Amino acid sequence: MNFTKIAATPVTHIGWGAIENLLTEVQLLAPEKILIVADPILKQIGVIENVVRPISEANYPYDIYTDIIPEPLLQTGQKLVDFARAGNYSLIIGIGGGSALDLAKLAAVFMANEGDIKDYLNLSGSKKIQHKGIPKILIATTSGTGAEVTNISVLALEHTKDVISHDHLIADVAIVDAQLTVSVPAKVTAATGADALTHAIEAYISVNANPYSDGLALQAIKLISGSLRDAVANGDNKQARTAMAYGSYLAGLAFFNAGVGAIHALAYPLGGQFHIPHGDSNAVLIPYVMDYIRPSCFVKMGDIFAAMNGSVTGISPEEASVKCIFSLISLLKDIGIPATLAGFNVPESALEQLTADGFKQKRLLARCPMPLTETDILNIYKKAFSGHLVS
Known part of the structure; x- marks a missing residue:
């Protein structure tokens, strides 16, 4: 019999002004401590400050991590995972383009999976993700990658790229607000x-x-x-x-x-x-x-x-x-x-x-x-x- 599996998608808020739903979703998850993974340019131009203001005003403790690069290296992902593991976070919020969102997925999932992320790569890894990790909210600031709704994270290697793929990488909540893309060159x-x-x-x-x-x-x-x-x-x-x-x-x-x-x-x-x-x-x-x-x-x-x-x-x-x-x-x-x-x-x-x-x-x-x-x-x-x- 021929049949089709329809992949599950995150709860999604989409449309102009959709970012206004962020605080409500955070409240539903009731985190004790939040890690915000963001493109560094977004912090420089004030986008991050505007996005997290409601969270700050609601007195949720959070850290902002911006030590990421476009087309992130395997080492970039591992460094973030190590940081997240040490911080005892209970919610990850990714803000940015595909690189930031892919890294945020990894940080959330590898809070609950052992070992280095290189061991889970599609081309060369031998391990499989076992545990979902902590909740993650992904906020897209570019109209391109679709990373907010997919189950993969892409990492750059020496000569090519590889992915880590698992349904546990799917976001719990996705927010797609076109007004956040206006500042994109x-x-x-x-x-x-x-x-x-x-x-x-x-x-x-x-x-x-x-x-x-x-x-x-x-x-x-x-x-x-x-x-x-x-x-x-x-x-x-x-x-x-x-x-x-x-x-x-x-x-x-x-x-x-x-x-x-x-x-x-x-x-x-x-x-x-x-x-x-x-x-x-x-x-x-x-x-x-x-x-x-x-x-x-x-x-x-x-x-x-x-x-x-x-x-x-x-x-x-x-x-x-x-x-x-x-x-x-x-x-x-x-x-x-x-x-x-x-x-x-x-x-x-x-x-x-x-x-x-x-x-x-x-x-x-x-x-x-x-x-x-x-x-x-x-x-x-x-x-x-x-x-x-x-x-």
């Missing part, structure tokens, strides 16, 4: 928005896709493609920011249920070796991976093109798939994403090592509708380096 808005678009596209074409994830993915593509240009051009655009927040959230739910694939598999080594932000790593690869695998998903790429407000009337699925590629190229160009790996200063000499590391991402590659060999992956990287598109 245009370049970060573009990269995180492209990341969210990647989540939706890869979830839709995934071999694990189902009617539930398909609906989420297509609506996410519609919202993101229709608002990302405006959000990048004018960060104060309330309508665009709200649409991006909903689009990112829905994309997160879509890929939580259907998974992501080859774009992410090939993006991880770019982040690991060249420290290219995850959103940019995905964005530069979108057209090249999708062009290469077009024969395996003509119809679905036509659906994606239609969701991006393209007309498929009177054209074949194959023709629609080509138009989809050009539509994606246009969007990425308009938001300022470099068109090639060379645009990110990736040398041609690095392509073979990137290929070797990308091919190790079996968990992700298994979801791609076209099985990719190591030669296929090298060919995709070569196309992404040279800029050769639409075969």
